[in-house]
Amino acid sequence: MLIDTHVHLDDTRYAEDREALISRASQAGVEVLVTIGTSMDDSRWAPPFAQGHKQVYAVVGSHPERVLEWKPGQMGEYEALAREPKVVAIGEVGLDYHSEGFDKEAQAVCFRSMIQLGRKLKLPLVIHQRDAAEDTLRILKEEGAGAEGGVFHCFAGTWETAKAAMDLGFDIAVGGILTFPSARELREVIAKVPMQRLVLETDGPWLAPQEQRGKRNEPAYIKSVAAKLAEIKGLGFDKVEEATTANARRLFRI
Numbered sequence: 001m002l003i004d005t006h007v008h009l010d011d012t013r014y015a016e017d018r019e020a021l022i023s024r025a026s027q028a029g030v031e032v033l034v035t036i037g038t039s040m041d042d043s044r045w046a047p048p049f050a051q052g053h054k055q056v057y058a059v060v061g062s063h064p065e066r067v068l069e070w071k072p073g074q075m076g077e078y079e080a081l082a083r084e085p086k087v088v089a090i091g092e093v094g095l096d097y098h099s100e101g102f103d104k105e106a107q108a109v110c111f112r113s114m115i116q117l118g119r120k121l122k123l124p125l126v127i128h129q130r131d132a133a134e135d136t137l138r139i140l141k142e143e144g145a146g147a148e149g150g151v152f153h154c155f156a157g158t159w160e161t162a163k164a165a166m167d168l169g170f171d172i173a174v175g176g177i178l179t180f181p182s183a184r185e186l187r188e189v190i191a192k193v194p195m196q197r198l199v200l201e202t203d204g205p206w207l208a209p210q211e212q213r214g215k216r217n218e219p220a221y222i223k224s225v226a227a228k229l230a231e232i233k234g235l236g237f238d239k240v241e242e243a244t245t246a247n248a249r250r251l252f253r254i
Contacts, residue, residue, distance in 0.1 A: 001031040003248040004219040006201035009035040010042040013205045025219035038063035047084035059089040064096040064107045088252040090118040091126025098130045115143040125150030133161045175201045176209040195243045
């Protein structure tokens with residue numbers, strides 16, 4: 001069995017075949033899907049959808065690229081959503097300095113609020129970090145986020161960032177990027193990360209693995225990521241399957 005620790009099942013690109021997608025995942029051996037919140041809208045959508053599907057769990061939070069939609073007054077509703085059955089983490093939250101016009105201060109305020117919510121409810125964090133590793137790690141340390149830990153999703157950073165994240169108590173999630181021909185340096189980093197700290201994700205509908213490049217990504221494709229990880233680690237597919245599933249269950253306490 002495999003677990004997709006990060007997929008956006010609410011995305012409109014899944015609207016016409018969402019149920020069939022879940023069935024295809026099961027047929028491919030992907031038995032658990034974790035659907036992710038990025039705003040109030042999809043955070044409201046995820047918990048009831050998860051409750052209606054035994055193989056789906058939910059994560060709620062506000063993405064840094066959507067920080068202008070977030071207001072401190074929403075934290076009460078985010079807390080109520082996070083207390084719903086089958087909500088297993090706060091996310092995806094963090095910092096993103098990649099796009100033009102980002103607001104560092106606003107992102108930091110939102111990020112700190114989400115970390116504090118995770119600590120209050122004893123839930124792990126799903127971290128989004130792009131071009132902001134130093135500030136992300138600093139804020140996590142300042143807020144004591146290691147108490148509950150979490151995962152750096154869609155990891156594409158340096159060994160130094162990976163080690164610092166693990167030292168804080170965070171796991172490392174790998175997805176389709178790992179399979180790209182251009183991702184040689186990332187594969188070198190992941191080769192150093194202990195198997196007990198790695199989980200798999202798709203980040204669907206984005207970032208389909210190399211075998212499916214150009215297609216809409218979906219949970220069934222995570223097998224390509226697992227196969228690449230097995231190659232990198234010099235392990236059998238079954239060993240990667242066993243380890244990453246156990247890691248995901250530990251991470252999200254499922």
